Amino acid sequence: MVVITGADLGLIFIIIGVIMLLAEAVTPGAFLVVPATVLLVLGAIGMLAPDLLLSVWSPIIAIAIGVPVFMLTVKLYQKLSPPMPPTTTVATSLIGMEGVVVTDVCPNNIRGKVKIENDTWSATSTRPIPIGYRVKVINSEGVHVKVEPIGDAPIAECK
Numbered sequence: 001m002v003v004i005t006g007a008d009l010g011l012i013f014i015i016i017g018v019i020m021l022l023a024e025a026v027t028p029g030a031f032l033v034v035p036a037t038v039l040l041v042l043g044a045i046g047m048l049a050p051d052l053l054l055s056v057w058s059p060i061i062a063i064a065i066g067v068p069v070f071m072l073t074v075k076l077y078q079k080l081s082p083p084m085p086p087t088t089t090v091a092t093s094l095i096g097m098e099g100v101v102v103t104d105v106c107p108n109n110i111r112g113k114v115k116i117e118n119d120t121w122s123a124t125s126t127r128p129i130p131i132g133y134r135v136k137v138i139n140s141e142g143v144h145v146k147v148e149p150i151g152d153a154p155i156a157e158c159k
Contacts (some may be wrong), residue, residue: 010046
């Protein structure tokens with residue numbers, strides 16, 4: 001019969017902890033740092049004080065180590081990768097942006113088209129705006145925008 005001592009268990013914890021840290025290094029964001037750190041510390045305790053590792057204090061020590069390590073890891077990941085704005089464009093994010101009319105924009109309909117950056121949006125305005133004139137987005141509703149001309153634009157013919 002094989003008897004595992006606290007020192008043996010400590011060595012096993014250290015090996016598993018190192019493997020988990022290596023896995024975290026290869027695939028960052030897997031969040032293996034927390035359990036790996038807990039296992040490394042418990043392994044060190046098992047090597048230094050084998051009886052303590054096999055006592056009721058072991059889970060309490062694991063929690064006392066795990067909670068601060070978890071908090072520090074979360075803060076570190078937030079620092080390494082701060083939140084970013086969405087990569088998709090939504091109509092509300094267009095307010096204030098400028099574009100060019102590609103199809104005459106007329107009041108009370110959304111048949112007009114404006115190109116803003118690389119996307120073309122259905123547009124309306126309070127007055128007709130002809131093709132080629134620069135406009136600024138003043139409002140958005142759903143998938144279309146309301147624009148106003150930048151500078152003096154001649155009045156387009158709306159049908």
